[in-house]
Amino acid sequence: MTINIKQEDIVDPFAVAPAGIYTIECTHGEQRPSKAGDDMIELRHKITDGGVEDIDTHLGKNVRDYMVISGDNSKYGTWRLSQYAQAADIDLDGCEAEDFIGSTFEVELSVEPPTPEFDSESNRIARVYVD
Numbered sequence: 001m002t003i004n005i006k007q008e009d010i011v012d013p014f015a016v017a018p019a020g021i022y023t024i025e026c027t028h029g030e031q032r033p034s035k036a037g038d039d040m041i042e043l044r045h046k047i048t049d050g051g052v053e054d055i056d057t058h059l060g061k062n063v064r065d066y067m068v069i070s071g072d073n074s075k076y077g078t079w080r081l082s083q084y085a086q087a088a089d090i091d092l093d094g095c096e097a098e099d100f101i102g103s104t105f106e107v108e109l110s111v112e113p114p115t116p117e118f119d120s121e122s123n124r125i126a127r128v129y130v131d
C-alpha cells in the first residue's frame with residue numbers, strides 16, 4: 001500500500017488557533033483549589049465555529065479558562081465568571097461549575113507567548129461577549 005499524504009494537508013493538532021472571534025462550547029466545569037489554595041473554577045471549551053481563515057483546522061480544539069473566585073486575587077475571576085453566567089443565562093447564586101457544561105459562548109481568543117511553565121504558545125480567552 002502506498003501512502004499518499006501531502007505535506008500541506010498535515011495539520012498540527014497542538015497548534016494554537018489564531019487570535020479572533022470564535023464560538024466555543026463548554027465541555028467541562030470544575031471547582032478546585034488554585035496553586036495558592038484559593039477557590040478556582042476551571043472551564044474547558046471546544047471551538048465550534050469562528051470567523052478566521054482555515055476554521056476547519058481549529059474546530060474541536062480545546063481552550064481552558066481559569067478563574068480564581070476567592071482570596072485576594074478574586075476580583076477579575078469573579079467578574080469573568082459573571083460574564084459567562086450572564087451569557088449563558090445562569091444565576092451565579094448557588095450555581096455549580098458543572099452548570100456551564102453544554103453552554104455556548106462567543107469569545108475573543110488571543111495568543112499568549114511561551115512562558116517558563118509552558119514552552120509553546122497558548123490560547124487565552126481575552127473576552128466573553130454578553131448579549
